[in-house]
Amino acid sequence: MNEPEKKHTIIYDTTLRDGSQAEGVSFTVTAKLRVAEKLDQFGIDYIEGGWPGSNPRDMAFFEKATELNLTHAKIAAFGSTRRASSPVEEDPQIKLLLDANTPVVTIFGKSWLLHVTDVLRTTPEENLAMIEDSVRYLKAQGKEVVYDAEHFFDGYLSNPEYALSTLAAAEKGGADFLVLCETNGGKLVPQVKEITETVVKKFPNTKIGMHCHNDAGVGVAVSLTGIEVGAKMVQGTMNGYGERNGNANLTTIIPNLELKMGHTTNCSDHLSKLRDLSFFIDDSTNLRPDIRAPYVGAASFAHKGGVHADAASKSNRSYEHIDPALVGNRTRVLVSDMSGRSSIMMKAKEMGMEVDGRSPEMKSFLEELKRLEFQGYEFEAADASFDLLLKRFLRGEDSAFKVLRYHVGVSSDGSEEESKSEATVKLMVKDEIRHTVAEGNGPISALDHALRNALEKDFPFIQEVRLIDFKVRILESNLGTDAITRVHVESTDGNKTWGTVGVSDNVITASWEALVDSVSYKIQFAS
Structure with missing residues (x-):
């Protein structure tokens, strides 16, 4: 016929x-x-x-x-x-x-x-x-x-x-x-x-x-x-x-x-x-893509709920109306406090890691993930932070550097001129101390410059990293200035783009967390 x-x-x-x-x-x-x-x-x-x-x-x-x-x-x-x-x-x-x-x-x-x-x-x-x-x-x-x-x-x-x-x-x-x-x-x-x-x-x-x-x-x-x-x-x-x-x-x-x-x-x-x-x-047009756009959006074939992720891992057709590759997209697994072992295992596989879902490390990781999400962390747009967390728990991988101390100050002489920010960063890198100071047009900018200066001798490719988006969200706004702040940072090296997250009742601390994760991730995949 x-x-x-x-x-x-x-x-x-x-x-x-x-x-x-x-x-x-x-x-x-x-x-x-x-x-x-x-x-x-x-x-x-x-x-x-x-x-x-x-x-x-x-x-x-x-x-x-x-x-x-x-x-x-x-x-x-x-x-x-x-x-x-x-x-x-x-x-x-x-x-x-x-x-x-x-x-x-x-x-x-x-x-x-x-x-x-x-x-x-x-x-x-x-x-x-x-x-x-x-x-x-x-x-x-x-x-x-x-x-x-x-x-x-x-x-x-x-x-x-x-x-x-x-x-x-x-x-x-x-x-x-x-x-x-x-x-x-x-x-x-x-x-x-x-x-x-x-x-x-x-x-x-x-x-x-x-x-x-x-x-x-x-x-x-x-x-x-x-x-x-x-x-x-x-x-x-x-x-x-x-x-x-x-x-x-x-x-x-x-x-x-x-x-x-x-x-x-x-x-x-x-x-x-x-x-x-x-x-x-x-x-x-310098516009950010709509993540929920049918077919082409980043969320079009993303699975968050444990049941959905588990079903999708066994048969994509169960929760995907087409093969994402037909339109140049791909299946993504989102991790959150709704995640179960299946979600984590799919996410780990997506990142090139084979994980034993019954291991004690997996149980500990899930408990830590739920604790962090309860505190206000959100990893859906922070794959790099999740990657670092997963490898730390399941592989015992530590960061390429250790933060010993950081300090940032803002000063002004009271005139109409712009205020000045200065940051000091002290790191342990390869058993050596790196102690740097830098200025910026704001406290986050100063910290970013000081962190890069401390790392560029050992990891010169750090200078390729640039911040392309910086989002601050106030959680539980009824607490006013005492509210918890979540910071999402999006970074790129010109080829790859990744997201990191930080949470604290201090916006500078939350921003510092996200910045540290950003450069740590670059060091990890570039090394």
Whole structure:
């Protein structure tokens, strides 16, 4: 019996245009060019580069994009239809779209009569002419044209006949795609399904696309629903970037199409690079990755409860909906006071250690772990501290150095100038005492510098370590300034990243603990 032929879905990425409208997202021209190259390598079909004329950055991108050696993707310039009562040949926005020199032009037009009369302040007939004229003129210039029907679902619910007539105008002009935009992001699956189904039947000769937002938390769901009922193109952004609550997330849509819905995309051969791509996009905007993002998040295949971890160790399918490797992710075991022997053994194996779950050392380690967690320690984001603790209990491994004493002081002459911090650190390293002093722009900075100075003679690679994140959390805040403080530190040497933790009723002591663990871990895996 022959397998049914898989349906093919076209992927249109608007990270560099719609995604850049997200709060906290800003791409440099260089970053936009590098992202475009990565998207092309991943197999994305269309890359929307920006809106020519809206800002100098987008103009610079289009100028340089012609030099990119893309192997598959087509770059699209985005803009609007011609202005009301203005010849399309003389419209400045249309001219800018052509000047962008892209093979594809995407233009949006109004589908909702409310926008036609109250925003454009023109007649319904003129709006239809604006759509048809713009599409036809761009097609005559040799462009592939994607027509985005803005606010289509709101427009359809308000006046279905008129909303459909706007699509007919674009089709008459020669549009290659009619894209249904759920611009406000508030429609749920049943409405989107019914309306998209109607459009697909009404326009059998033109490919239909979906462009959905996530304001109701269903951007991915409604996009996939549109594909399910016949749409051929899906638009979205990597990591769900976009205005307000973001656009439909392509890092979720693509694996769902490939792994759950039996569709093919041109990303098929590169799906195992999905997590790397997701991280690259975040890094390009200097945003921290969402650990709970489906498929690509660090927590996507993480197991914390002892029962879950035990089941996952015997059969990954018991608590994992796919093989994480398919999207470039991996199974992770989190350790906490909920952990049992199975969790610890899986974690140890993940770290390259074989552990006897029945040994007295394992029992002692579990008791110590639960005691520390009760005090406020948390090892889920502090794998390095956990690694050091586990090896100390199960292997008897000690730190490469011993802290004999440390001191830090902050002084100010009372003027408006910044205060000064000075730290002294005394260590025992290889049976020799290292005693150093250093200044910093704060007490933690001074301690960090003094610790590095004390260790760099014996471990010069310590200077590779840099702190990339520092989080302080107050536990039991009802105690005020007497509350326990937990400090999480994230460090990197440029190749590897690791987390450490410290807990104390003194924020400096907690920070010192985390800093010591950070350099101890580097010494351990570098030695």
